[in-house]
Amino acid sequence: MSDTDAYDALHRDIVSGELSPGERLVEEELAERLGVSRGAVRSALQRLDHDGLVVRERNRGARVRRVTPREAIEVLEARAALESLAAGYAALRRTDAEAAELRALTAEMARLHAAGELLSMSERNAVLHRRILEISRHDVARDICSRLHSQLVRFQFRTILAPGRSPRSLTEHQAIVEAIAAGDRKAAERAMRKHLDNVARALDAVAAGERVAS
Template sequence: MTSPAVDDAYERLRSLIYTGELMPNERLVEADLAQRLQVSRAIVRTALVRLGQDGIVVHTPHRGARVRVVTDAEAVEILQARAVLEALTARQAAARATAREITAVRRVLTGMERKLAEGDLLGYSEGNAALHAAIIAAARHETAARLIAGLRGQMVRFQFRTILVPGRAPDSLAEHTAIVDAIAGRDPDAAENAMRHHLSHVEAALSRRRLSHFGES
């Protein structure tokens, strides 16, 4: 059983990895992190175990924990697998979502619009994750939800990186709007296609960012 203190430490550590403040392959020292978060080492240790279960952190015997390295090539493969699974959940959500769930999804989308207008790309990216989670929940497909959770845990760094590609954020918002409109319109085919379209563009943005980094090196 977890606790609010562990949940908070987990989210804060996840955010530090998400934004790159804790870098890939960086050693995660419990004492240092406990001081940084102003919590006990036991809380940090439990949070790191959860991050390990998510595939974000790797634990090595006698060497401790490190931020897991996910290559760009692996990230593309994960996105391709997600595209299949999340297209299914978008389709199911269009058929199964309640009126209350659709309202909640639209509320998240409105929040994303606000964050983008404010120039808060991290907040936008967090809203992006919340929107996908809401769609997955509305689909009521437990197997897909479990598989997606395992994949998404490894993508936190890349989700933020792709939104930094010039021009990507407004396109992302338009893609999410199309997904939500299709679900609200009870159109399973359109919802599935919109989700596939969106994730294919995320994959392309990741590839563009990778190529731009090669050009800088």
């Protein structure tokens, strides 16, 4: 396993929740589990620190970074600015085949929603956002948003399961895709910003309910 493979494995374990927020990351243990050198693990942890997924502290080692609901909302606000920009560029730059691909993704999301498979729907949601960033051909927005998204993976399922949120989410994604397919830059920007603003509000409501429950 290469240094890149070690990074990919740890990144996957963090965003999937296998490595929990706050969990200590011991280089020797990780090297043994992954079958790599401690140097490869150290390099991977440095990259994950840069991604905002790991916190490295002097004389205390590394641990999985805790992202609070407040921080998650701020990340969503930053994503709203960048992804609305990207959606606008996607409307200008998408090919007919790419427009058809985005429509196929929203059709699949609609099918999953009808079947009550909300977690699978949320996973396709993430694919849709990634493809819009790729189709925009805006490399800076894509690079920054990919790092921001990694910090939010553990929150995305909490919002899609919030009462009444899933049908609204589907409608919002359909509006984004139709604006991109139509080549309407301004409408695509507005639809993406509206969607991510609504996600931020949903997360805030979920977090408030959890505080009350506790």
